[in-house]
Amino acid sequence: MRIGTLKETYTADAALFDSRTQHVWLAVGTALLLLFPFMASDYWLYLACLVSINVASATGLNILTGYTGLVSLGQAAFMGLGAYTVAILEIRVGSPFLLNLLAGGFVAMAGGLIVGIPSLRVKGLYLAIATIAASFIAHFLFANTAFTGGTAGLTLPPASLFGVVLDTSFRLYWIIVPVTLLMLLGAANLFRTRVGRAFIAIRDRDISAEVLGIALLRYKLLSFGLSSFYAGVAGGLWAYFFRVVTPESFPLSMSIFFLAAIIVGGMGSILGGILGAIFMTMVPELLKLGAGLLPGGSELTVFLSPVRTVVFGLLIIGFLVFEPHGLAEVWRRIRRFFHLWPFRN
Amino acid sequence: MDWAYLFEISLTGLASGGLYALAALAFVMVYKATRVVNIAIGEMLMVGAYLFFTFAVTFALPIWLAIPAAVLGAGLLGAVIERTMIRPLLGEPPISVFMVTVGLASVLVGLVEIIWTADQRRLPDFLPTTPVMVGDAFLAPKVFYGALIAVVLIAVVLLVFRFWRGGVALRATASDPAAAYSMGINVPRVFSLTWVASAMLAAVSGIIVGSIGGISSSMGVFGLSVLVVVIVGGLDSVLGALVGGLLIGLIEALAGTYLGGEYKLLVTFIVLVIVLMIRPYGLFGTHEIERL
16 A cells, blocks of 8 residues: 555646655656756667667557457568658658657557458458468568559658758767657546546447446547557657668568567556566667677677577467566555665565 | 359368368367467467478378377377466466467477477378369369368267267367356367367378478468358357358458459458457357356
8 A cells, every 4th residue: 555645636636746745756866867868879879769660559459459458460561551651751741750750650540540440350360361361361461552662662761840951879869769759648647538448438338338228339449549650650750760661671570579568568558568568678689689699609600690580489378378468467566665664564 | 254163262262161171170169168269279280290291201101100199299288288387377367368369379380489499391192193073163272172071070070079988078168167067068178179289280280281282481371261160150160160160161262363462461451440340259159247
């Protein structure tokens, strides 16, 4: 039980972050995020941007899978939709950067709504495999239509905002991280509203939810739409970050990566999506660093990619077997331990 | 329209559909008994093929010894998988178990790449190489004999299901595990048994598929087609696996010939979506009635 969080007004009671400790940590976190780009090397800035994009997309999938209970293996395809929209707008139309991102989000959302239509009739794992179909169809369209540049893909010029050309990780950091934070804030608030609670009710038992007056099709579609909007914006950021978009950029394994991220992090928890995406993005990099430290590193690099695949699989299995609620639960346990520390443990 | 050519293509498609049906049977068996959607079926196929490669080429065993050895090895793998990954998750939501098999697929691919490297390998030829003529149509001998083995195996499995005590126990567990338990059937052992049998069947189809097209660490893609087959047929229907296998094999062959190789997966996935829209539980799957 939490103690010492006495509230005097309803606004204070309903606030997203309601305790002093949370405010302090929030301030520390913001300060670190602000200072990070000035202290870190290019490599770490690159990683920070990549992590941030993955966090945005994983949070989108968390809305759909973690909170609404609809398993999707199409997240990468929706990111692809967003990325291609942004790329085409940037090259052909030259519209402003932030508008492109929004457009990417909305195109992906439209895609999500179409893929979501079967979700009323098709449930559970049948739905998961139907979304695999969606991602193959999307891949085919990317590779075989004229304005997507075929298998060679599209190459973007760097984005520019208020006359500043965003061509380095350092400059992109100031766009990618705030956009991600904004999306996280949106997701965290979503589940305190009528819509978000409807999602949770559908996850827990969809027939009961329908009996309670929740329009299943509308809310399931809404969930698909929101989740793909997140994916689309993340895909747009991805396109500006890597500046090359090809059909192979968004494979099925990427969708599996995001599903794994929210499982490892903790489904149905915003913090879980964040922790999972950070963890799953950093593990391969840490493996690479670890292999570099070992003696005979050059011979080991041959094994790096398969070892990464094995570790990826073992992480999924290990978390499901030993820690089904993911890193968010681990975090909660640590917090509880320090809550009354050192008086009780 | 060249009818003879169409006939030849259709025959090849049906023959490779037989292989799909065999792998799909391995999948459906596990799903029926344990309600686990095993997305790693393609990777289990691959491991079977690589075990055969090791026994036949690296250890230079004769073919008639290498095949049983590979199949037994695969069965052992199936038992280990069931014991370490599936058993602890009994009673967990289906999504969790599904994701465990996703992780398993990744582990198997990684292990194969570490042990055998990612290069493409060729399996030794053990199927007869004289061309087969059906009427005027020519059929690649490997495909024909592969399909023949698949059909015989499927028949054997169906008979075993029907008449052997273990097969009856398996069907009883599939229809109601609690009732089966109370009738004295050792349900956990049935679970193990199904995984072992499924892994063995997968290994056999892996050996056949590998001897037709060669083996590599990306062989698991075959599993995607198998997944389409079982979804189209209905996850828990043996008949669905057979019909779905032949159907998808035929469609892939026709799409590959008349539209081009890149359309193969696209067309099968479109078929999958259409079937799901009309019949959400597949062609022959049980329509589960939900109650509160």
